[in-house]
Amino acid sequence: MIQKNMNNELKRKIERFCRKNMGRESGHDYSHALRTLEWTKEICKREGIKRTVDYEIAAMLHDVALGLCTRAEHGEVGSRMVSKFLRSKTDLPEKRIEAIVYVVKWHNNKFRAPKLTKMLKVVTDADTLDLLGAVGIWRSLSSLEAGQLNLSLDLLTLKKHGTYDEENQGDRVSNTHSLLDQLTFQISSYETMLTESGKLLGQPLVNFIKTFRYMFWNELGSKYLKRYK
Numbered sequence: 001m002i003q004k005n006m007n008n009e010l011k012r013k014i015e016r017f018c019r020k021n022m023g024r025e026s027g028h029d030y031s032h033a034l035r036t037l038e039w040t041k042e043i044c045k046r047e048g049i050k051r052t053v054d055y056e057i058a059a060m061l062h063d064v065a066l067g068l069c070t071r072a073e074h075g076e077v078g079s080r081m082v083s084k085f086l087r088s089k090t091d092l093p094e095k096r097i098e099a100i101v102y103v104v105k106w107h108n109n110k111f112r113a114p115k116l117t118k119m120l121k122v123v124t125d126a127d128t129l130d131l132l133g134a135v136g137i138w139r140s141l142s143s144l145e146a147g148q149l150n151l152s153l154d155l156l157t158l159k160k161h162g163t164y165d166e167e168n169q170g171d172r173v174s175n176t177h178s179l180l181d182q183l184t185f186q187i188s189s190y191e192t193m194l195t196e197s198g199k200l201l202g203q204p205l206v207n208f209i210k211t212f213r214y215m216f217w218n219e220l221g222s223k224y225l226k227r228y229k
């Protein structure tokens with residue numbers, strides 16, 4: 001019989017595997033795995049999913065390769081790592097391993113996946129929830145280099161042009177632009193959520209981060225405009 005939750009031994013093995021490999025990229029240390037796990041449990045509860053163990057394993061392991069390869073490849077590389085890990089360190093049946101590995105492989109490219117499985121939907125929604133709210137803002141900031149954290153006059157230029165969402169995309173010279181750009185990207189991820197429970201959980205979080213972006217923009221913009229006009 002499939003157990004409902006992860007047992008302690010499995011938990012410890014996964015924890016060791018995550019700690020060993022994660023943390024080389026900003027916002028993606030071991031705590032991201034734990035937060036994604038908690039969101040996954042919450043979505044499962046609300047979606048009426050009873051046997052959550054495979055969902056939990058996929059949540060913990062989804063980003064294990066981030067920092068070990070290019071960002072674009074981390075799903076693919078991670079899926080190979082997870083496949084090897086689960087086959088050698090656990091006695092999970094083949095079918096269940098395949099379903100977990102599938103989620104890791106496609107989580108960063110879900111709309112290209114051959115099939116949007118329920119597990120893929122839940123884990124990617126959980127992953128997205130960690131980009132929103134207060135944690136999302138913190139992750140935006142932590143993605144910047146220390147020197148980029150100054151509140152610079154570059155914001156004025158952006159104010160004149162207005163469209164900080166599209167303008168100079170990919171041009172990471174202006175620090176504040178980088179932050180707004182990053183926040184905008186995170187906010188837009190809400191639109192790609194796939195489960196009703198995930199969307200419901202994400203609503204206050206996306207509103208919060210939108211408010212922060214709005215306040216940040218207006219407070220800084222008006223202050224600089226007054227002083228330098």
Ligand SMILES: [Fe+2]
Binds near residue numbers: 062063066074107108
């Ligand atoms: Fe990822």
Ligand SMILES: [Fe+2]
Binds near residue numbers: 062063
């Ligand atoms: Fe993630």
